[in-house]
Amino acid sequence: MKKKLLSVMLASVLAMSMIGCGSSAVSGVTETETTESTDSAQSTDAAQSADATSAEPAGEGSGEDLNVMLETPVESLDPQQATDGTSFEVIADYTDGLMQMDADGQAVNAIAESVDISDDGLTYTFHLRADANWSNGDPVTANDFVFAWQRAVDPEIASEYSYMLSDIGQIVNAQDVIDGAKDKSELGVTAVDDKTLEVKLNVPVSYFLSLMYFPTFYPVNEAFYESVGDTFATSPETTLSNGAFVLDDYQPAATAIHLTKNENYYDAAKVKLAGLNYQVIQDSQQALMSYQNGDLDTTLVNGEQVDQVKDDPAFAAIGAGYMWYISPNIKEVKELDNLNIRYAITMALNREAITTDVLKDGSAPTYTSVPMDFAAGPDGSDFSADQTMFSDYCKYDAAAAADYWAKGLEELGITELNLTMIHDADDAPIKVAQVVKEQLETTLPGLTVDLQQMPKKERVERMQEGEFEIALTRWGPDYADPMTYLGMWVTNNSNNYGFWSNAEYDKIIDECTTGETAMDPAARWAALYDAEKIVMEEAVIFPLYTQCNAELISTSVSGIEFHPVALNRVYKNAVKN
Template identity: 50%
Template sequence: MKKIISLLTVLALLFSLTACGSKEAEPAAATPADSSTASETATSEDAANILKVQVEVEVASMDPQIATDGTSFEVMGAVTEGLYSVDAAGSPILAMAESVDKSEDGMSYTFHLRDANWSNGTPVTADDFVYAWKRLVDPATASEYSFIAEIAGIKNAAAIISGDAAVDELGAVAEDDKTLVVTLDFPVSYFESLMSFNSFFPVNEAFFTEKGDLFGTSPDTILANGPFKISAYEPAATTIELVKNEDYWDADAVKLDGIEYQVIKEAQQTMLAYQNGDIDIATLAGEQVEQFQADPEFHNIVAGYLWYISPNQTVAGLENVNLRKAIALAYDKSAIAKNILKDGSIAANFAVPTLLATGPDGKDYRETADTYLETDKALALEYYNTAKAELGVDEFSYTLIVEDTEASQNVAQFIQSEIQTTLPGMTVTIETMPKKNRVERMQDGDFELGLTRWGPDYADPMTYLDMWTTGSSNNYGFWSNADYDAIIQSAKNGELALDLDARWAGLKEAEKMVMDEAVIFPVYQRGNAVMIKGNVTGIEFHSVGINRIYKNAVKN
């Protein structure tokens, strides 16, 4: 295999309605001879075939039905495999399923599982999927991702989640150890692509029951059926170690001996580790991007993550749409992308990112959708004055909670300065914390403003727009609009779902409603500036679902 990093081009069509995008990392121009490159300073002391990966935040959960963050998804995806995985182009490919029979009406799938074992020697069975999926929709589990089963159209999922049907009524049945029959409430064209998502990963019931509350907290409480298995891990650990799973059904295709994840949040420390040869993959930030973008080991990856501020509308003042619009228009998003992040990120004047989905017209969603809440400080001040008159208040003070990564703190500080300058009398205080705590605070409604992000789980605008429906666990701001809810529900399984053109138009109308009411304050769509050692090939980058897949990675 040539020593050239082969990253993804825009993801191939997953289905006739939509397509998801990944960006191929083009090799940068050769570094001038008189400049110091990262590769020149790296050491060659590490002869082991272990891929060393830097991540910015800790793993929050190794429970597939509980995890919600990208880092957890990435690590979990290296050790666990569902019915499907995805190929380098992002298209679904059979994994634990060896074959599948589909009904002509798209309402039934019969999966025939391959012979495969868990890392404790127990066979992977259809019951493992049934048990996991019932956990996903069971209200007692309180999974934030329970909605994904409804999105997938699995029979009775919505009724079970709402408490109107028993868990055993879920449309997933194990006919025998190797045969899983899934029945849908309505056809879902992207059903197979959803089956590669973490929430649908299997769980062995006997093992889960044995480990109880300790499940997923240590190597002894985590089973693997994927390319790797956990050898060192504990909650909030800054180092996570994986070794090759020799019992994996496709072990011959796995060339790495293992993966070592290192949590490094500070950019300078990250780059020093990369230059010293302590890590093989590093994410750059700020001035580092300019410093190393001419290095042949530099790559720019377009990501699907949308970063935005969520205002808690139960907090005094933030229920006022004019105040929300004032804040959303008050900070320079282009300056954040170009002058602070410098990593290929773009200003977000939308709620649905670019390169996510292709419509029935064959065009990317953003090509034919409007833009919203573009920075306009003069207009922001007009909305602000209106809000002050409506609320009878001249001064406002809010706390913005952010996670403790360098990039998040830099962005938050810039936004703080911009808002306070643009809107006299408004004070913004920044509170930093680990990502897990920030997410928990926002889930509990214990915040005023929160800088957060969302990465797409599947290649359709619904993966974003569904978040802001009434009662959604991801609707951190507690916004509610019956007309919006009706559009989203119809686009899922109602009249709009039966007409692709009408559905697309309905989704655009829904996005307009979210933006017109400033339900969120968009900031930027993430770009990743990464350094990858020249002897590493085969890493697959995806903007949807699991963002990095290492099964086919090689370290020469």
């Protein structure tokens, strides 16, 4: 028998309740990340208040554009090629998947009107709503999803997020298609008819519905795609919408992006904004001035700016979900293959000073490879609540760092080491990189750290190609499960930038995805801790902090939904009065 779910809510995996990146609550703002707070009860109350406001936008709104600051440019608007949070946000503005996130981060129906799940959890049958259309008038069909998902695993497309369908989504034949062993037509997804989509899984996946609001799973109109060819998603003319807004001004590397309300959207009555006006401003001082001049309704602030505006009613500290860390190139840099050198570096990092003295935005020092407050276990507890569990391998201890450093240098037969750290050319990464350089050079005699800043896209490409020594990078959770982080360090994963490999680790992760452990939530949770311990023991990464965004959001704005998972900002229910 199949269970009919008229309104599906993701119950088996919960994003953690928001308990305060800071103590300020702004109308319409959901505070979605925990940091070390001196008054957790007050922070919890503030977050709950913000949640309630964002769920029910006040008033009808003025029908104006919302002016939003972006700190980095969009890299790609192709849903199967995009890899960064900025691109995901804009794509989600004008595209609906099978499911959406509600204000609490739960999976709720979007293009899917209902879904049947077989008793064994291996077959999902999505029934698409009849009134969902593309902006060219074509109906959204099941084939749009089949075509898009086949693109995601097609080796010729080489999507970096193809593993979302194989390792994470466990869709039948996904890995074989990615490996070139089977044709993409054999992927376990079928258009039963125009409005019925059937998906077959290898094993039950408790968080499968939450994957459906991730852009890699968004539909693509095949006929339109074929008509525009290689220019797909590079301009308004080569982009289709089926969502709340329509893209009407965009070009690659643009510093301004505009979207207009989609009057033909099936849920248009809920959309109160006339449109979205994005402005890419990478200089924080310029962004603050634009906000103060009324050219922006929302902007990020950082460092000393926080001290200036923290008492403003428009100020809020909002969990962004990203974990920032330093990735060592273990495979290509022989000195970094030395475990004592890696221990020395991670123990020389004063994370508290970085978050308190440099960022000042509520970001939390992090000492685990899975950040806090986005993944809850079978008993409802936060996977990374205990930030001391790996203190034998990751903590700030200058004396221990110096000892490890001396041992590592002796083992390598050298007395000094020069490392180049690449990082993004944005305000916060620049400042953090400078402090990291100072901390490492001060604590580790004979170490010189050269900084090399570059656009994020170039930094990511360099890391993918292994053309770096150490890199300051970040990762945001794509779904509410520790595997969104732990899956990165499997051998040959496209996001395993340090090119680390460990057979025992791979075996644990495999058992947690397709083995018997995957069927036992408690055993799986314990095994994921075992996997994380290996990552920390091997110092595969040097965790720094879990990001919190300090933002100014005009008091005339309400209903923006903030999430630590997948889509950081959602504007469908936003109102500007």
